[in-house]
Amino acid sequence: MVRGVTENLKLAERNSELGRKKVAVRDIRRLVEDGRQISLVTTNQVVAADRLVAWLAGRWSQENYFRYMRKHFSLDALVEYGTEQMPDTEFTVNPAWREVNNKIRSKQAQQRRLKALLGAATLDEELSEPVIAEYESRQGNLKDQIDAFQEELEKLKEERKPLPRHVKVKDLPAKYAFERLRPERKQFFDTIKMVSFRAETSMVATIREKLARNDDGRALVQQIFKTPADLIPNLEEKTLTIRVHHLAQHAHDDAIRHLCAELSATETEFPGTTLRLVYKLGSS
Secondary structure, X not given: OOOOOOOOOEEEEEEEEEOOOOEEEEXXXXXXXXXXXXXXXXXXXXXXXXXXXXXXXXXHHHHHHHHHHXXXXXXXXXXXXXXXXXXXXXXXXXXXXXXXXXXXXXXXXXXXXXXXXXXXXXXXXXXXXXXXXXXXXHHHHXXXXXXXXXXXXXXHHHHHOOOOOEEEHHHOOHHHOOEEEOOHXXXXXXXXXXXXXXXXXXXXXXXXXHOOOHHHHHHHHHHHHOOXXXXXXXXXXXXXXXXXXXXXXXXXXXXXXXXXXXXXXXXXXXXXXXXXXXXXXXXX
């Protein structure tokens, strides 16, 4: 896996083709304990199946990471309002292509709804010539509308075909020109947040050594961050004691004491001073 851990998985693979153009793909399935199959469809014909599955698991980890960072570290927060011109070499979606493509998607959605109505139509009344005639007329109208949508779709696709999907920012018409937020300060703050996340993760790994449930580790660390603490400097012994107050649940005390001992063992000095940080659990 991505983090170097080895796992035994039940995998199967078969080749298939997708779409009208018969695109060759590999369908890789993973069988999990409850009998479900997790599917991975790819056009990559080179990389081995086990590597692709490992990468997919790594992708899930990334998605969980960004979801957590947005919720607890405000990774998407706006840190400044300044803007700057986009680099001329950057590409963006062609507005003309997007406009025609939106029309195509709208027509396709309307056509799908009509096809659903055509396929779901039934005769619930007693058969008679007027009923059959009305049914055939209604179905014929739906078919005519579907054919009309298909003609419009073909015209729109021909209109879209010569349009490039992406264009350089400098080639955009004046009414579509745009600026971007300045990235330097946000990149700086995001770096700090990611470093903080790594420190939090290390603390979680330490505190899990004393927890019965691993899933409680990160929630407990977050609770510790919000807990009041006393700062007790001792200039003679050159220490700064951080005395964390007890939490609501006494069952977590052993885990917190273990974390305090591990942090104290690093003998870290408070920035800008020669005071060694000592962590303890207790009430003021």
